[in-house]
Amino acid sequence: MFHSRYALYVTPPLTSDLWRFGCEVVGRDASTGRDVEGFAPEGHDAESWRKLTDEPRRYGFHATLVAPFRLRADLDAADLFDGVAAFARGSHPFEAGELQIGRIATADGRAFVALKPSRSARELHAFEEKAVRKLDALRAPLTDAERRRRELARLTPLQRYYLDMWGYPYVLNEFRPHFTLTNALADPKLVEKALRWDYQMRVAAPLLSVETLALFGERESDGQFEILHQFPLGAGRRAKRVATRVMTAGFID
Structure with a gap:
């Protein structure tokens, strides 16, 4: 499997209520690549709900640390794996507080419904800044087309x-x-209200524990993102150099 881009994301533990809830809502499990069908909050059937979640479904349930990027041309997937593994070993697990249903406004006046930390989440902010600064050397420069797509x-x-x-x-x-x-x-008001009720019913432990750093890859075949490897934070022993699902990058403009 070839991957056009990579990203570094935070996910809840893959055995947690939070992870299962997120996968059900967006309609796909990025750890297995399988669709998760049947979820529908109040006011929607399963088919109409999937139409409202096609964008987050493509990326999988996650919080962004390092946004999708093309790998630098002089690096390969093993270099990427080594760099992320070293970063993860130098970090430590932490709790980022409880998550709650809210919304994120967009520049065009719309908003998407999201899970957000209920408090300042200083450690999560510090973790993001560290990842952005220390792992930027893995990233290929943006193309003009990529810049224009950012409007x-x-x-x-x-x-x-x-x-x-x-x-x-x-x-x-x-x-x-x-x-x-x-x-x-x-x-988004009615959707936010309906999801808040489902969240309260389905998630017994809304605390976000950040224990790993997830390397996602964008599949060249269909543009969907999947988890390639979960790097334990603060792990003492060196991870193997070759990840099972990490393949040599295919590049896009």
Whole structure:
């Protein structure tokens, strides 16, 4: 399996209520690659719900640390694996507080429903900044086409600077940790209310424990992201150099 881009994400433990809830809502399990069908909050049937979640379903349930990037041309997948493994060994597990249902506004006036930390989540912010700065050397520079797809006119001057500097506009001071659950919606209020009820019923432990760093890959065949490897934070022993599912990168413009 070839991968066009890679990303570094936070996921809850894959055996947790949080992970199962997120996979059910977005409709796919990125750890197995399988669709998870049948979920529908109040006011929706399963088919209509899947239409509202096709974008987060493509990426899988996650919170972004390092946004999708092409691997630098002089590196290969083993270099990527080594770099991420070393970073993870130098970090430590932590708790990022409880997650709650909320929304994230977009520049065009819409909003998507998401799980967000209920408090400041300082350790999560520090972890994101460390990942962005220390792992940036793995990233190929943005192409002009990639910059244009970010709709530069909608970005603030600081966001445009971050895009040029780090390849993504929503980092460091602009970082807003969240787990996306729906597409951007013109009126998310009813969906937010329905998901809040389901969340309370399905998730007994809403505390986010950050124990691993997840390397995701974008499949060249269909553009879906899958978990390639989970790197334990602070693991004492060196991980094997070749990840089972990490293949040599295929490149896109």
